[in-house]
Amino acid sequence: MDRLDKDTETAIPETQNQVAEQDSDQVKAANSQKMEEKRAENEEKDKTEAGLKVVIDTATLECLLCTIPKGIMKVNLDTPTIQEKKTATIKERGPKSLVFTGTCKKSPQMAAPCASVMNVRDWQDVGTYLSQDQFVLLQKSTIPCTYGGVNITITDSGQVHQPETIDAAGAPVPESKEKINGNFYNYNGTYEGSVKGQKKGNETDVYACEGKGAEEDIYKSPKKLNIVHSEFQKVCNIIKHEGLSTEKEEYLYIAHTNYNEAKRVGKTMFQLLNSSYSSVEAKDKVEMKTTEKDTISLHSRAGAIDALLRDVDDVKTDPTDNATQWDGEDFLAWGIDTDLKPDSKTKYGHNKFDEYDSVKISKSLYDSFVAKVTGRRGSTLAYTSVHDEGCDKGVHTHKTVKEKNKAVYALPNADFAKTDYWTTGDFYFKNATKQSFGLEATRVAGYTIFWKKIKV
Ligand SMILES: [Zn+2]
Ligand SMILES: [Zn+2]
Known part of the structure; x- marks a missing residue:
């Protein structure tokens, strides 16, 4: 065989034996390739058949x-x-x-x-x-x-x-060809389109979907949400202005926290966000345009959709562990009872410490909140202030920026370092005045800490 390899072009007479041997090699090779193909085919068929097996309990x-x-x-x-x-x-x-x-x-x-x-x-x-x-x-x-x-x-x-x-x-279940009026948003927050002039559905309806279908005005797996479009757009825009980071979870948790509190007090998500519950300025409590597609707008819509799905999907869960309130960096800056609040000459510390019977934050959530806020702001935070050095209480300092009096607070406020609050290993504050609810931190995302209320 050596010879054949070296010089296949040269017509060297070959013996019958050699030819026969070569033929049989080719036949064998062809056969084995056929068997391989057949085997692959069978395997493919087995796989396809396995894929079609109906699934039963214990799969x-x-x-x-x-x-x-x-x-x-x-x-x-x-x-x-x-x-x-x-x-x-x-x-x-x-x-x-x-x-x-x-x-x-x-x-x-x-x-x-x-x-x-x-x-x-x-x-x-x-x-x-x-x-x-x-x-x-x-x-x-x-x-x-x-x-x-x-x-x-x-x-x-x-x-x-x-x-x-x-x-x-x-056979796959065919895509529905029925056109339904409404406004369609992808689960990821992308606005997919609106359908008008059809017999079914209202033009103000809102749907979550998996994307555009093959045909115009058809969207994949639409799921109707319990909200009209203009209110949905306002909810999304308020959530967008409540968040401070680019972290998706911050917007998701704000949406669900608002959903939880709305359910608790018997309001809709929109009614609650449109009340004093949300400190977003009135000029921002307006519809988010369908053309908005920046990351924060997408996160806000995705969060609102995820929360609204809880009305219509019984396996949908609350990712916030029943949170109903949230706070931002003010909570860390203003502290408990030592420093005057920037906007008051008589009130010390953050309102939460007056309004609740106790405040509990696990060590890991506290550390994560401090790390995130100081990562953004550094070690101090300045607020426009109504007090100055003349009437001061506490350990904050003052400075003048562009002729405005600013109160400068440490991040975190020194109050949080007092060992009395850490005897359990976690942060625990007990109000001297009895209140009907205690507060417990459940999540930190972006620059926001989320709270659930505990009945005392
Ligand atoms: Zn998993
Ligand atoms: Zn002051």
Whole structure:
């Protein structure tokens, strides 16, 4: 064979044997390639067939952002069984159906249980056949978790041996061709478009969607929100002005915190934000234009949509742990009871310390809040002030900037360093005057700290 390799062009007579040997090599090679192709084809077919298997209770799930990536499908809806197990449908969403026992790698310090942060949208690539009036899930179906920003997948349908595939089930559910009036926003906050002049829906309706469909005026998986467009736009704009950073969570938490307090007092998100609850100036309590597409506008819309979805989606959770109030850097600057507030000659410290029975902040949330605020502002913060050196109380100083009297406060205020407040390891302040609610910090995002009220 050496010879052939070296000089294949030269017509050297070959023996029958050599030819036969060469032929048989070629045949073998061709055969093995055919077998390889067949094997790949079968594998592809197996994969496709596996992908079409109807999913049942105890199917295996996978989330690559979970510290224990393997999860289990628990079917909660009462559906007909396959192999004596309930059929899974698109109704199985959220932590009660998608059971993961690990913590999410995307959460702070990877510490939050998957089940507490999971934030899913709708199942994709589902079967066309119905079980209890709901589309069935196929092994190839996926569901996006927006907390982690990944798809949760199904690695095993739960069926053993003889898989039951239903021919029609594998075809994707076709996109709806029905045009509905309304204003369509992507979950990420992008304005997608508005539909007018159709028979169905109001032109003031607001929908969350997965993006534009193939046809004009069609949007993917629209979900109607309980709000009219002009109020939605105002809610988004007020949230935008309440936030101070470029951090997405700050806007998300402001939206949900407002949602929580609105529910508590029986108002809509718009009514509450349009009241003194929000200190945003009246000139900014106006509609956010649909043309706005800067990052902060997108974060604000995405936050408002996420909160409003809680009205219409029962697996939607509150990412703030029941927060109903928030504060910014003033809280750290004005302190507890030593310094006069910049706008008063008689009031000491931040109002929260008068209004609540106690104030509790875990060490880690306090450290994170201080780090973020000082990272932005440095070690002091100056406010236009009604007091001056003449009438002063406390440890703040004064300076004149452009002929204006400014009070300069340390960040954090020295009050926070007093050891009496840290005897538990966390910050704990107890009001000498009894009040009906205590306050506990639940989240820090951007330059904002979020609070929940605890009934005393
Ligand atoms: Zn996860
Ligand atoms: Zn002063």
